[in-house]
Amino acid sequence: MFKKLLISLFCLFVLAVAGSSLWVWQGLQTLEQPVALNEPVLFSVPSGTGYGQVAHKLELEDLTGNSLWLKIHGRLFPEQTRLKAGEYEFTAGMSTLDMISMMVAGATKHWQVQFIEGWTFRDMRRALEASKRLEKVTTAWTDDQIMEAMGAEGDHPEGRFFPDTYLFTSDESDLDLLRRAFERMEDVLASEWEVRAESLPYKSPYEALIMASIVERETGAAHEREEVAGVFVRRLEQGMRLQTDPTVIYGMGENYQGRITRRDLQTRTDYNTYRIDGLPPTPIALPGKEAIHAALNPADGDALYFVARGDGTHKFSRTLQEHQKAVREFQLNRRSDYRSSPAPVTDPDSGGAE
Structure with a gap:
């Protein structure tokens, strides 16, 4: 009788264990089923939060x-x-x-902000301010405070930040x-400086950065960058003024309303390369790597002038006479669909080195 009782209790125990195991197994299986999500869900794990x-x-x-x-899963798989x-961003289909x-992998959600080639530092700051997910620390800071935080106290911020996403x-x-x-x-400029062409008229990488910013603003046609840089380098070498419109526009600041007048060209500013010799004192925009490379590896040739054709490219000329002829052809008789850049931009250039 006692033996039968023990056997019965043992069987009940086995059944209980088996039932519990099945119950746990079924519960754990639910963790592998897709969660019903109609749209992506953001889930935050604050620092110091435990697994439980x-x-x-x-x-x-x-x-x-x-x-x-x-x-229970955590106990089984510590x-x-x-x-x-x-x-983290959880999406439909995830369990x-x-x-x-x-x-566990730390695959946190990433957002993005984009700095565009040819933008100014002011444009950069506006993009940062407009980013809703980004914590704002520098909103009330001056440009000088930002440069101090970069370890470049007293430096001008223009052109010192690499355009990218x-x-x-x-x-x-x-x-x-x-x-x-x-x-x-800093890294890109240093790398490009190391592989620069010989006998360039730059005293420092910073001067090359200034030139790169001008090249960036002068042409949106990638294949022209080295040729544009070549024109400006030859002008510097021959003591000619750069006479490039984007520097005039930068010097005008908020006074620029979409076009340059003859008076603007005659007004002396630190950036008006129709009135000053050599390079302007700082970059005028964010140059990309290609523009930096072009400034440090300009194309050979003898062209000293160029003018916008109206299709986003430029006509290059060796002499003033050839250039004046090109100006009459492309500027004084502009086509109806004239534009100076291959793609629409906020402040289209009007050609340069005229």
């Missing part, structure tokens, strides 16, 4: 069923409990375990992006 807290938060936000199963802080794996996470600020862009420009 994340499991509870996932349940509260309907990103898992019972958080008990996540906690390596899956090492979650990294940050903001709860997919979400956990994403947080920068990805950032929710824990980064506008100051972080500025540092990345500043350091990137």
Whole structure:
């Protein structure tokens, strides 16, 4: 009788264990099922948040069923409990375990801000201010304060930041992006300076950066950059003024309203290369790597002038007589669809070196 009782109790125990195991297995299986999401969901894991807290938060936000199963999963797989802080984007088709794996990997959500070749530093700051997800640190700072934070106290900010698309996470600020862009420009300029052509009329990499910014603003046609740089380099070597409209526009600042008058060309500013000799004192825009390379590796030739054709490219001339003829052809009798850049820009140039 006693033996039968023991056997019965043992069988009940086995059944209970088997039933519990099945129950746990079925619960854990729910973690592998896709979560019903109609649109992407942002999920934040603050620094210092524990695995159990994340499991509870996932349940509260309907990103898992019972958080008990996540906690059991964590007991069985402790390596899956090492979650990294940050903001994550969960999308349709993902399971709860997919979400956990994403947080273990630290695959946080990235946003982006873009700095465009030819932009000014003021344009950069506007783009940073307009970025909704980016923490704002420098909004009330002056340009001088920003340059001091870059370790370049007293330097002018124009042209010192590399134009590119920068990805950032929710824990980064506008100051972080500025540092990345500043350091990137330092690296690119140094690398290009090392492979520069011989006998260039630049005293420093900074002067090459100034030239690169002018090249960037003068042409949107990639294949012309070296040729445009060649014209300006030959002008410097021969003691001729650069006479380039983008420098005039930059010197006019807010007074520029879309066109340059004869009076504007005659008004002396630090940047009016129709009135000053040599390069302007600072860059006038953000030059890209291609423009920097062109400034340091200008095309050989004998052209000293160029004028916009109206289709985004330029006509290059050796002599003033040839140039004046080109001006009459392309500027005084402009085509109806005239434009100075291959693609629409905010402030189209009107040609240069005239």
